[in-house]
Amino acid sequence: MGQASVQAPPQQGLPLQGSCQVRCAGCRMILTVAPGMTEFSCPTCNLAQMLPPELMRGPAQAQAQAHGIDPTKIQLPCAHCKAILNVPHGLSRFACPQCGIDLAVDLSKFKHHFPPPPLEPPEEVNEVAIDVEREEDEGGMVGETFSDYHPPKLSIGPPHPDPVVETSSLSAVQPPEPTYDLKIKDDLESSKTLSCLQIETIVYTCQRHLQHLQDGARAGFFIGDGAGVGKGRTIAGLIWENWHLGRKKALWISAGSDLKFDARRDLDDVGAMCVEVHALNKLPYSKLDSKSVGVREGVVFLTYSSLIASSEKGRSRLQQLVQWCGPEYDGLLVFDECHKAKNLIPETGGQPTRTGEAVLDIQVGGLD
Structure with missing residues (x-):
């Protein structure tokens, strides 16, 4: 291990060509590190340290393996003293050998500390050391892990084409028993047009729709799947299932x-x-079901903006839809991208949005 030199004043000339300048992790002095040197001690406070990985590029990187960089471990900076630590893969909590502070591995902050890896990097997990006490004081989760998701209680349909995950804590919670018998099950098993995840959602949605709330309204179901799971196809499957049950009107x-x-x-x-x-x-x-318009059944597709629109004569789209569905309507009401109907109950002093009110009105105005 060599010893770095304190940075010379500007009038004494520039550092040697190929050298680099770093700030000491202990006394914060600016040090000049000679070419090829990766481990050194500060001449002022005698703190032993090494260059951060982003400075170990080019010729110096070839010597890094011989100066304490273990390729089987991950080099992470301590969140407190900034010393570069060799951390074994899979070690999630440890103490810094330099300053003794407790640290943990955070998967989300690696890219903010390190440059892109070389063309052929060793296989490793993107991790960075953080201060455990600071993270826990802020109420954050340290090291949240995920598990592959597969329907635990249904075996209908092919596997989903893309990987789907859930948090490990959520995977410990079992879903309810599926009791609904799909009318289109045979068609789906033969056509394989929906994955097992999408079919599972349809089963639980239809199962929920069989229940009624205390006021007599039919219970709803919220689909919270992320992008790529195919919520549109799931909705189409729900419409097709309800079609086979005789509910041949739907609002999307x-x-x-x-x-x-x-x-x-x-x-x-x-x-x-x-x-x-x-x-x-x-x-x-x-009227949508009049002879001139001729919409007797099927899906009426509209936007949240259309839901609050009205004609010059004062006739609203909401009234038009309620009339088309009728007082005994028992079909689907699909609120796709439902965040567009937010702020029905605003903060103190605010006014509810017209869209939020319309979404509520279409559910209680004879539409269960």
């Missing part, structure tokens, strides 16, 4: 009019080619 409310074409594609994919999709913004404000 989404964020944009162009998504109507995605809805048509998803219905076709699940085999529901006979279910028509009607874009509400292309229809007049007159």
Whole structure:
């Protein structure tokens, strides 16, 4: 191990070519490290330390393996004294041998500390050491892990084409027993158009819809799947299941009019080619089931903006939809991208949004 030199004043000349300048992790003095040197001690406070990984590039990196860098371990900076530590893979908590502070491994902050790895890096997990006490004081989770998700109680349908994960804590909670018998189960098993994850969601949704709340309204179901799971196809499967139960009217409310074409594609994919999709913004404000309009069944697709729209004569889309569904309506109400209906109950002093009120009204205005 060599000894670095304290940075010379500007009038005494520049550092040697190929050398680098770092701040001492102990006394914070600016040190000049000679070319090829990766481990050194500060001449002022005698603290032993090494160059951070981002400075071990080029020729110096070739010598790094011979100066204390263990390729089987991960080099992480201490969150307190900034010393570079060799941490074995899989070690989630440890104490810094330099300052003694308790540290933990945080997967989310690695990219903020290190440059991109070389072209052929050793296999490792992106990790960085953090101060445990500071993280726990802020209420954060340290080292949250994830597990692959597979339906634990259903075996219908092919595996999902993309990997889906859930937190390890959530994986310890078992879902309810599936008791609903799908009408389209045989079609789905033969066509394999929906994955086991999507079919599981349809089963639990239909199972929930069989229940009623204390006020007599039919219970709803919230689909919280992330991007890539295929919520559109799941919704199409729900519409197709309800179609087989005789519920041949459905409202599909989404964020944009162009998504109507995605809805048509998803219905076709699940085999529901006979279910028509009607874009509400292309229809007049007159009765949808009148002879002039002719919408007797199928999916009426609309946006949250259309839900609060009205004509020059004062007829609203909401009234039009309630009339089309009728007082005994028992079909699906799909609130896709439902965050668009936020702020029904605003903060103190605020006013509820028209969209939030309309979404509530369409559920209580004769639509269970």
